[in-house]
Each structure stands twice: as C-alpha cells, then as structure tokens.
Amino acid sequence: MFTLSEENYLKTIYHLGLNSEIGVSTNEIAKKMQTKASSVTDMIKKLSDKDLVVYKKYKGVKITDFGRNTAANIVRKHRLWEVFLVEKLNFSWDEVHEVAEQLEHIKSPKLINELDALLGFPKQDPHGDPIPDKEGNYHPLEKKLLATLSIGEKGICIGVNDSSSEFLQFLDKQKIALGNQIKVLGKEPFDDSIQIQIANRELSVSNKIASNLYIKIHHGS
Amino acid sequence: MFTLSEENYLKTIYHLGLNSEIGVSTNEIAKKMQTKASSVTDMIKKLSDKDLVVYKKYKGVKITDFGRNTAANIVRKHRLWEVFLVEKLNFSWDEVHEVAEQLEHIKSPKLINELDALLGFPKQDPHGDPIPDKEGNYHPLEKKLLATLSIGEKGICIGVNDSSSEFLQFLDKQKIALGNQIKVLGKEPFDDSIQIQIANRELSVSNKIASNLYIKIHHGS
DNA sequence: ATTATTTTTTAGTCTTATCTAAAATAATAT
DNA sequence: ATATTATTTTAGATAAGACTAAAAAATAAT
Structure with a gap:
C-alpha cells in the first residue's frame, strides 16, 4: 500500500504525463503540487523504489504500467465519489472536488465496486471527465x-x-x-x-x- | 483541525472515559491503541495543548466538553458511514468497521449532514450503538x-x-x-x-x- | 565554445509520530 | 514505614515528508 503523499504525487505525475511521451519534469510536478523541487526529488526516489515510476537523474520521471494502473484506480475512486456526491448528496459540481480529494484515498475494493453499482456504473464524472474501469481503461473525453x-x-x-x-x-x-x-x-x-x-x-x-x-x-x- | 492520529487518540479516550468519573490512564490508552505508554504521553500533551483533554502528570486524562463534542462528532461520522455501508452498499455488519475507521476522518460537514438525510436520520448503527446528533447528544439504549x-x-x-x-x-x-x-x-x-x-x-x-x-x-x- | 541562466539534486534542518531505555513517581506488600 | 513492583514520564533515536541553501548538471545565449 501507498501513503497519502505517495498517492498524491503519483496522481499528479499521471495527469501531467497523459499527453506526452517524454518524462515529466521535477519543476512541473513542484508547480502543480505547490511544493518545492527538492521535495519532489525526494518523493520521486521513493516512487521509483516502489516501481511506480522510472527515474533518471535530471531527466524527469516516466510512469510505469504498474504506476499508471495504480493512479487510474485513484482517479476512478475520485470520480466515482464525485458522482455520488452530486447524484446522492445534493452537492453541486463545484463543491465536489475538495471532498473527493479526501475520499479517493479510502482503501476498500468492495466499497468502490459497490459504489460503482449503486451509481449505475457511470462513465463520466460531473465535470464530464471519464471514469476508468477496474482495469484502468476509459474512453478519453470527447472535447x-x-x-x-x-x-x-x-x-x-x-x-x-x-x-x-x-x-x-x-x-x-x-x-x-x-x-x-x-x-x-x-x-x-x-x-x-x-x-x-x-x-x-x-x-x-x-x-x-x-x-x-x-x-x-x-x-x- | 486535528490530525488523524489526534482524532484516533481522542476517540479512544472518549470511549474509555464514558462510564467513569476518574481520568483515563496512560496504560489503558496504550493497550487499546496497541502502542507504547511513552507515545501516549507525548500525544496527551498535544491534545492538552489543544484543550481537548485536561492532563495532570501521573494522573491520567479527562476529556473536556470541547473534546467530548469533537469525539462525539467523529463517532457520529463513523456510525453513519456504517449504516450507509450496510444499507446502501450491501456490506454485512462484520465488514463495516475497518472501512468506517477510514471514512470517519473525512472532513466535510455538508457531506455528513446529507448522508444523514439520505439514510433517513438513523438513530442506531448496524451494531445497535446510538448515533450522536450534530450536538453530540444521543439516547443511550436501555439494554x-x-x-x-x-x-x-x-x-x-x-x-x-x-x-x-x-x-x-x-x-x-x-x-x-x-x-x-x-x-x-x-x-x-x-x-x-x-x-x-x-x-x-x-x-x-x-x-x-x-x-x-x-x-x-x-x-x- | 565558453558564459550565463535555469533546472535539478544534494546536504542539512524541522516537525510529527513513533520507538527504546532509563529515570521518576505512584501503588502495593510486607 | 520502607521495600518492592507497576506505572508514567523523560531523554534520545528513527522515519516520513517537508523545507532552505548550496552544489551540480543541463540548457540557453552570446
């Protein structure tokens, strides 16, 4: 299992790396996460030790298949919770993100699968973003x-x-x-x-x- | 706001102190939380600094009104989530505790109030324990x-x-x-x-x- | 090609929450 | 009342995750 911090870094790397073949730079991550580049370097090493990313000094990081899968699962949880908040708990689309940021770290496969079923296996979150399935696959957003x-x-x-x-x-x-x-x-x-x-x-x-x-x-x- | 650790200690002190006038001892807390007495002493000081408990060296801790209220709110969240898991997500009553231990730390007043409404304002959790209201009050069961x-x-x-x-x-x-x-x-x-x-x-x-x-x-x- | 600038990493410090070992205090037994 | 035992606290150490400041490497500019 991964720590809250590890999950947040991984998620950021996943999002930043989605539309590019090359690695994600340390500074990019630092900027997105509102932290310092040195902190990013430290964390990157941990993620690398856990085979979530491949790290080469001064060359940025690339997410591994394992890392991508792990990240997609966190995104899946985030977006399913967002649907839940809007559909079942009367949240509006602009209120859900902060709470989903917390809920996405809850660890329970049964919880998230049952939630998926309760919501009728939605394919998009309230902002129109696609919800990955259990294997981490999804249909990219139609823009x-x-x-x-x-x-x-x-x-x-x-x-x-x-x-x-x-x-x-x-x-x-x-x-x-x-x-x-x-x-x-x-x-x-x-x-x-x-x-x-x-x-x-x-x-x-x-x-x-x-x-x-x-x-x-x-x-x- | 309080850290995860602080909330867990506070909850334990709340439960241990419910049926006794005297303070809760360091060892009691350590045993319940599967940790060491020295760690408990450290944390007790933090809780005391935050006015959640009153601490006198070698005399154990007593929870304050503020601490009791805070703890009751965590218990409220824990038990409402348990009801949710059983009623909406097909969990059985022996599966809910571990997940509720995670969910009880989610911070969002709106979330918990809406959840309460979704569940029809239940008064008891799946184990028969009473669910505190927003003010931390509940009717203990005649049992x-x-x-x-x-x-x-x-x-x-x-x-x-x-x-x-x-x-x-x-x-x-x-x-x-x-x-x-x-x-x-x-x-x-x-x-x-x-x-x-x-x-x-x-x-x-x-x-x-x-x-x-x-x-x-x-x-x- | 050699500076200058930007980016990244390293080294060392801080905080939180934990631990072990030792010291201090309280409780118990003779 | 004093010795023994149990409990609690203190002191010092460790690990995670963050920071600052300085060094190293890569990139850009002349």
Whole structure:
C-alpha cells in the first residue's frame, strides 16, 4: 500500500504525463503540487523504489504500467465519489472536488465496486471527465468546439481556444463560466449564431464565440 | 483541525472515559491503541495543548466538553458511514468497521449532514450503538446482557459488546441478527450456558456469547 | 565554445509520530 | 514505614515528508 503523499504525487505525475511521451519534469510536478523541487526529488526516489515510476537523474520521471494502473484506480475512486456526491448528496459540481480529494484515498475494493453499482456504473464524472474501469481503461473525453455541436447535444464548458482577455471578459459578462452546463437549443443558418441554454438561462452566441469555447460532451444522463 | 492520529487518540479516550468519573490512564490508552505508554504521553500533551483533554502528570486524562463534542462528532461520522455501508452498499455488519475507521476522518460537514438525510436520520448503527446528533447528544439504549436475563424474560437483540468480526461472523452463522426477538427458555448451572428461543428456533449459547449480546427488554405481554 | 541562466539534486534542518531505555513517581506488600 | 513492583514520564533515536541553501548538471545565449 501507498501513503497519502505517495498517492498524491503519483496522481499528479499521471495527469501531467497523459499527453506526452517524454518524462515529466521535477519543476512541473513542484508547480502543480505547490511544493518545492527538492521535495519532489525526494518523493520521486521513493516512487521509483516502489516501481511506480522510472527515474533518471535530471531527466524527469516516466510512469510505469504498474504506476499508471495504480493512479487510474485513484482517479476512478475520485470520480466515482464525485458522482455520488452530486447524484446522492445534493452537492453541486463545484463543491465536489475538495471532498473527493479526501475520499479517493479510502482503501476498500468492495466499497468502490459497490459504489460503482449503486451509481449505475457511470462513465463520466460531473465535470464530464471519464471514469476508468477496474482495469484502468476509459474512453478519453470527447472535447468539441461549441460551434460543432448539433441541436440537442449538451456538455460542459471546459476551456477556451482564444484566451485573450477580451474574450474572457466577454464570457464573464455573459456569465459563461468554466464548468457551466450548456445545451444547444438551436442554430441560426443566417449568421451561424447558436442558441444555448446555460445555467437556466437562454442565450444566443455568435459563431465567433462558439468557435472558441470547448465543450465536453455529456452522453446519456 | 486535528490530525488523524489526534482524532484516533481522542476517540479512544472518549470511549474509555464514558462510564467513569476518574481520568483515563496512560496504560489503558496504550493497550487499546496497541502502542507504547511513552507515545501516549507525548500525544496527551498535544491534545492538552489543544484543550481537548485536561492532563495532570501521573494522573491520567479527562476529556473536556470541547473534546467530548469533537469525539462525539467523529463517532457520529463513523456510525453513519456504517449504516450507509450496510444499507446502501450491501456490506454485512462484520465488514463495516475497518472501512468506517477510514471514512470517519473525512472532513466535510455538508457531506455528513446529507448522508444523514439520505439514510433517513438513523438513530442506531448496524451494531445497535446510538448515533450522536450534530450536538453530540444521543439516547443511550436501555439494554441488558443476555447473560443477565432470567428465565422467561424476552427482548430484542440490539447490540454487541465485542464487535470483532469473529464474533459477528459467529452470530451470522447462528443466524442471530440485530432485531431478532429472543426469549430465555432455560439456564444451565453446570456451564452457565443459556437456552434461548430465537426466530422460531431453539438454541443453546455459551456464557461467553451471552455476555456479549445486548438485549432490549420487552416489558409486559 | 565558453558564459550565463535555469533546472535539478544534494546536504542539512524541522516537525510529527513513533520507538527504546532509563529515570521518576505512584501503588502495593510486607 | 520502607521495600518492592507497576506505572508514567523523560531523554534520545528513527522515519516520513517537508523545507532552505548550496552544489551540480543541463540548457540557453552570446
């Protein structure tokens, strides 16, 4: 078994290394974890001793298959707990993360499998992120630009393409925030504007806006 | 907030001090927590610094009102999680303790209040122990050990003294469950075993068993 | 190619929670 | 009342995980 600290470092390395072939740098980890590079080096050695990562001095770390599997299992627990909090305990999407950070470290295979069943084996968490299965496999998130969605599709606003302050200020003014659930109500062929429902309001946004907003697709309920 | 270790010590002191006016001794705590007396002394000082207990050298500790409240809140969480595990996640009563020991340290008032509501504000955990309310108050059960009942007395099995999984599994094997109606048919002076009627079966149980089963007495009819 | 800068590692310190061994105090027995 | 025994505390050590400051290695700039 691993300590709380080991699990948190491993999880960070897992996330940072997801979309890159090369190793994750010490500084990257330190920045993400709000700690010092020297602390990271210390911990990396421990993770390496436990075969969770491969470490070469000054070359960063690469997660092993074993490490990836272990990390995916922690992520699985985190996201299942998030679903539980939203679906069963009336949490809103922005309240769940902190509590899930604690719950993800609870050790009990039976607990997490039964929880999975209670929730009806969900495939995504409240933020639209995929939930790994017991083997650590999952379907990577489908991320689309709002402009490419069809009528009826819904999802969650997760990022912007153009991160200029004008655009971000516009989003603020329209009360469009990261994490907001968005549903496409209609599309206007004349100017390619899009009618959306967001946070219980209806809104029409221009094609330019819609081409700069990333949406995580929500399948099913 | 308190560390995991502090919470565990406090909980032990709370339980050990429940039925006594005098302080809880260092050795008592050490024995219960499977640790050394010197470690207990160290921790006691920390708890004292945080006003959770009153400590006088060589005189043991007494829990403060603040400490009792804090401990009761941990116990509340422990027992609510136990109910959750049994009611919602198909755990049996002998499987819940270990997991609840982990879950009781999760920090989120909203989580525990919502969990309470989800479970319908239960008053007892799966072992029959009372669940403190938010203020730390609870109604202690009017209960007797089976071993102390006289012939003819009857009641309902509502709790256990020893909640080790061996004992709980034994009860399961004998099909003795919480809520079962029990009547004392006879007592054997030779070995102090007791003949009981339970769920339409007749059964002889040893004195050791009878000394670990709590019965709520059925007065009248 | 040799500086300069940035990144990473090492070395040493601190805190928390544990331990062992020894000293201090309390309780018990004669 | 004093000696013996048991309990509790202190002192010093260890391991995990964090830190600071300085050294070493890699990267970037001239």
